[in-house]
Amino acid sequence: MSKFLEVKNLSVSFPTEDGLVKASNDVSYSVDRGETLAIVGESGSGKSVSNLAIMGLHNAAIAQISGSAWLNLPDGPVDVISAPAEQVRRLRGKVMSMIFQDPMSSLHPYYSVGNQIAEAWSLYNDGSKRDGMARAAEMLDLVGIPSAKDRVKDFPHQFSGGMRQRVMIAMALVNNPSLLIADEPTTALDVTVQSQILKLIQEIQKEFNMAVILITHDLGVVAEVADRVCVMYGGKIVENAGIDEIFYKSQHPYTIGLLDSIPRVDKLGSHRLKAIPGQPPSLIGLPTGCAFAPRCEFVSEVAGSQCTTQDPELAEKTSDHFARCFLQPEQISTLTGRKASAK
Amino acid sequence: MLKYISRRLLYTVILLLLVSLSIFYIFDLIPVDPARLICSKQCTTALVEANRHRLGLDVSVFEQWWRFIQGLFHGRNYGEGGIKDIYCGAPSFGYSFNRHACVSTVMAAAFPITLSLTIGAFVLWLSVGISLGILAARKKGKFADRASTAFVLIGTSLPTFITGIMVVLFIVLKFHLVNPLELGNWQNPFTNPLGWLRTFFFPCATLAIAYAATYTRFTRSNILEISSEDYIRTARAKGLSEKVILRKHTLRAALAPIVTIAGLDFAGLLGGAIITEGIFSLSGLGRLSIKAVTQTYDLPIIVATTLVGSTFVVVMNLIVDVAYAYIDPRVRTA
Amino acid sequence: MSSDNILELHGLKKHFKVNGAFGRGKTVVKAVDGIDLVVGRGETVGLVGESGCGKTTVGRTVMKIYEPTEGKIIFDGVDITDLKRRDMKAYRSKMQMIFQDPFSSLNPRHTVGTIIEAAYIIHKTEPVGGRSKAIQELLERVGLNPEHVNRFPHEFSGGQRQRIGIARALALTPKLIVADEPVSALDVSIQAQVVNLLDDLQKELGLSYLFVAHDLSVVQHISDRVVVMYLGKIMEIATTTELFANPRHPYTKALLSAVPIPDPIIERQRERIILTGDLPSPANPPAGCVFSTRCWKVQDRCVSEAPIPVQISPNHTLACHFPEPAGQA
Incomplete structure (x- = not known):
């Protein structure tokens, strides 16, 4: 059984004057309908790049893309990386949709929200302009915009940030897509609005049985909604596992460090935060060896300075839990004092 | 919106009045005397004064401007004290003695x-x-x-x-x-x-x-x-x-x-x-x-x-x- | 007792007049609408709230970047509310600001050394041992390589730039630092570094912080006391432990429950209070209690009468007619 989306060895690079930026390097993941995959990373980790490639949104004249991303459609699988651009375009907005971080700049300021939603609908449906606007009002109502019928003719700037993101979601879902890619959908929003939007995405996912890819830097958001997590660092996936495995049995020092470095509202007391020293790597001319090695506290635990000479493979450490590290699960649990069996 | 447009129109009128007034003052500052320019070779002070009166330059700059504005709406006679009266109908922008025609x-x-x-x-x-x-x-x-x-x-x-x-x-x-x-x-x-x-x-x-x-x-x-x-x-x-x-x-x-x-x-x-x-x-x-x-x-x-x-x-x-x-x-x- | 406090705000108001488009009347945005607040010496007070709540305006008004509309600002026992620019200079050196965006708050054409030295030039001070030595010490103190004194801001990463901003703020040995969202533009792994640095500096130099932020996790971590604002008003003030363990204002409670916790098991068991609707516009705040339009406990009294902040225990002040029962997390 293959999943709805299967990404295999997807690499995206951009040539620049300073050298080749390997923004996404040999990335593989999959997500099924009804499932939420979170892709976590800091800025410059390449977490959005592979998904923009799936959507076909990179400038074909600049981006160098290799690998494959198969959508298992009812009438046979399609590799959206190698398929003709025109074919991929006919999948956008219909089979796969995407919403973005900043809902203000992502909506056209000169067109009413109804107009913009109707435009997406009429691409794949026959119907008059009035049908489109009626469908838009229906969608606005579905995503929880009060008195949707009166608001279809309003312009994006007349909505608040949270309402704009709802408009974006309505537009993305107007043709019942099977895959929704949400790129930092709540980062620009206030925290009380964030929880509204996350709840909405979860409800709609259930209703339409969608596959959801959530791109985020916020591990709290991940814990709230994800089923499976890919952690990215330096353009590569360093860990890929189920949600509980990532949070309680992480097999990668970066994930462990990240979890330790964030303050939590539920943990009182002014303990000192355990910061990860150093800076994230540049994606140009990555050094040999593990990209995280310069910041890793466990480098000395690996024999023969392997970490700085050789890049570890993304290996299955325990059942369905992949990590890119030379350390074995027993070593990790001794070093972090975690009990691999706990929780 | 209508309110806005009417207010802007009012501002526009005021602005144009000010612009025209300043044009009159600016040209008054220029050290060229039109009354002397059109004076013939045997020019006397009296002749220049007569010219000045004929050109309508013998009153204050403000008065000149005011006459001009009135002329815009009512038309105006030019060449006071001259041989014959010259009339330019509204909107009158003045009379060019040089071209002998209404502006x-x-x-x-x-x-x-x-x-x-x-x-x-x-x-x-x-x-x-x-x-x-x-x-x-x-x-x-x-x-x-x-x-x-x-x-x-x-x-x-x-x-x-x-x-x-x-x-x-x-x-x-x-x-x-x-x-x-x-x-x-x-x-x-x-x-x-x-x-x-x-x-x-x-x-x-x-x-x-x-x-x-x-x-x-x-x-x-x-x-x-x-x-x-x-x-x-x-x-x-x-x-x-x-x-x-x-x-x-x-x-x-x-x-x-x-x-x-x-x-x-x-x-x-x-x-x-x-x-x-x-x-x-x-x-x-x-x-x-x-x-x-x-x-x-x-x-x-x-x-x-x-x-x-x-x-x-x-x-x-x-x-x-x-x-x-x-x-x-x-x-x-x- | 004012000598115990480095900063006191009494009934502070900051209203902005905004012109409508096409001359459609003037509106007054009540960004800060009468707040009382003290920051003790060596204390960190966290000021939290969502966008539009006025927290940034409070910080800027304290710094006298904005002139207060009403109320008093007492800094180090001196009323600085009506001081003019020139008279403010003496106090400016004692209160400094750290900004959110480390990319736009440093002049890209000046070297790190010039940026920090400007503080000495403007205030005509000569640090002990000379300027260049002082600058190098500052850089070292904030965790930067002192040899990088001649580099330009773009040669540093976001976290390092924020360290430069901190070094600049420290140059004149201030007593109070107003930090406006100092870590929210930084990556998660870098945030912790800067938060720890601010912690260390406070211990070493006895600084007081007014820490303005929207991220409750960070505020909880760094603050001794927390002030929750909503639409220009204070909803609740309490010591950090008290506020997070025992929130009494419905808004605080909703805010806390909205913050995601990076722990899937806890998340699955959590009961969320999801507020409906968005923040009302500060140009047109609701009558009565400003939170009444989104509050799930709203009653007639909330709409007709604005609650005033009342001290309910020595370390807890609250502005609500119908607070949550005590002793509930």
């Missing part, structure tokens, strides 16, 4: 020339500038883009008096495309469109070149800037074709600011395209005012052309602001 009559003859020149040039530069800009943006870095960049460079760096003279040299004298005797003849574009085209096409083109170059650059950079906007990415993510994205999403946003610039450029030229009119000997407002300043020091003409020119700019400003509100809903409903 309004002189301007009414010159204005269609300037207007048709400006409209012709405007249509040319808008169509050429915008289409070249779109082409350059779509073929960024390719030959078409480079060619248009070359055009932009040449167009913006060549002054009109050079392009104009070159056009005259080649087209009229070398290739005989236009009969030099026809150059500068006024042809009514409604009754004789071909004749108008023959005399006015090349002046329009000359005037349009520099503007077209600027608009090419402006359009190109705006399209490229808008193309990297998030909402264009959204349009692409919806599955729209590149054609629709360009036509409906990119151009709409990229061309909106052109309305402002085009309106003001158009208004600015309505006051007279001095150099182009000069080169092609078109008797438009530009040539009229430059002649009045440099050759005859014809004060009523100078005042009237200056005032008309600034009126166009001020009124067009209002039109542009209102038009922009209709284009950009953020301005309209904010």
Whole structure:
């Protein structure tokens, strides 16, 4: 059984004057309908790049893309990386949709929200302009915009940030897509609005049985909604596992460090935060060896300075839990004092 | 909105009154005495005073201005104490003793020339500038883009008096495309469109070149800037074709600011395209005012052309602001 | 007792007049509408709230970047509310600001050394041992390589730039630092570094912080006391432990429950209070209690009468007619 989306060895690079930026390097993941995959990373980790490639949104004249991303459609699988651009375009907005971080700049300021939603609908449906606007009002109502019928003719700037993101979601879902890619959908929003939007995405996912890819830097958001997590660092996936495995049995020092470095509202007391020293790597001319090695506290635990000479493979450490590290699960649990069996 | 427009109109009127008043004060400061200029060789103080009275310059500047404003609405008699009374009907912009004609009559003859020149040039530069800009943006870095960049460079760096003279040299004298005797003849574009085209096409083109170059650059950079906007990415993510994205999403946003610039450029030229009119000997407002300043020091003409020119700019400003509100809903409903 | 406090705000108001489009009347935005607040010496007070709540305006008004509309600002026992620019200079050196965006708050054409030295030049001070030595010490103190004194801001990463901003703020040995979202533009792994640095500096130099932020996790970590703002008003003030363990204001409670916790098991068991609707516009705040339009406990009294902040225990002040029962997390 293959999943709805299967990404295999997807690499995206951009040539620049300073050298080749390997923004996404040999990335593989999959997500099924009804499932939420979170892709976590800091800025410059390449977490959005592979998904923009799936959507076909990179400038074909600049981006160098290799690998494959198969959508298992009812009438046979399609590799959206190698398929003709025109074919991929006919999948956008219909089979796969995407919403973005900043809902203000992502909506056209000169067109009413109804107009913009109707435009997406009429691409794949026959119907008059009035049908489109009626469908838009229906969608606005579905995503929880009060008195949707009166608001279809309003312009994006007349909505608040949270309402704009709802408009974006309505537009993305107007043709019942099977895959929704949400790129930092709540980062620009206030925290009380964030929880509204996350709840909405979860409800709609259930209703339409969608596959959801959530791109985020916020591990709290991940814990709230994800089923499976890919952690990215330096353009590569360093860990890929189920949600509980990532949070309680992480097999990668970066994930462990990240979890330790964030303050939590539920943990009182002014303990000192355990910061990860150093800076994230540049994606140009990555050094040999593990990209995280310069910041890793466990480098000395690996024999023969392997970490700085050789890049570890993304290996299955325990059942369905992949990590890119030379350390074995027993070593990790001794070093972090975690009990691999706990929780 | 109506309230806003009426208020802006009121401001416009006040502004124009102030502009006209300052024009009167500025020309009063210039150390040229029109009363002495028209005095014959045996000039006496009494004669100069009589002239001054006849020209209406023997009262305070404010009084002169006030008479002028009244004349605009009621018409006016000129040449007090002269041999005969001269009457110019409303709207009277004054009387040119130099040309022995009401300024309004002189301007009414010159204005269609300037207007048709400006409209012709405007249509040319808008169509050429915008289409070249779109082409350059779509073929960024390719030959078409480079060619248009070359055009932009040449167009913006060549002054009109050079392009104009070159056009005259080649087209009229070398290739005989236009009969030099026809150059500068006024042809009514409604009754004789071909004749108008023959005399006015090349002046329009000359005037349009520099503007077209600027608009090419402006359009190109705006399209490229808008193309990297998030909402264009959204349009692409919806599955729209590149054609629709360009036509409906990119151009709409990229061309909106052109309305402002085009309106003001158009208004600015309505006051007279001095150099182009000069080169092609078109008797438009530009040539009229430059002649009045440099050759005859014809004060009523100078005042009237200056005032008309600034009126166009001020009124067009209002039109542009209102038009922009209709284009950009953020301005309209904010 | 004012000598115990480095900063006191009494009934502080900051209203902005905004012109409507096309001359459609003027509106007054009540960004800060009468707040009382003290920052003790060596204390960190966290100021939290969502966008539009006025927290940034409070910080800027304290710095006298904005002139207060009403109320008093007492800094170090001196009323600085009506001081003019020139008279403020003496106090400016004692209160410094750290900004959110480390990319735009440093002049890209000046070297790190010039940026920090400007503080000495403007205030005509000569640190002990000379300027260049002082600058190098500052850089070292904030965890930067002192040899990088001649580099330009773009040669540093976001976290390092924020360290430069901190070094600049420390140059004149201030007593109070107003930090406006100092870590929210930084990556998660870098945030912790800067938060720890601010912690260390406070211990070493006895600084007081007014820490303005929207991220409750960070505020909880760094603050001794927390002030919760909503639409220009204070909803609740309490010591950090008290506020997070025992929130009494419905808004605080909703805010806390909205913050995601990076722990899937806890997340699955959590009962969320999801507020409906968005923040009302500060130009047109609701009558009565400003939170009444989104509050799930709203009653008639909330709409007709604005609750005033009342001290309910020595370390807890609250502005609510119908607070949550005590002793509930």
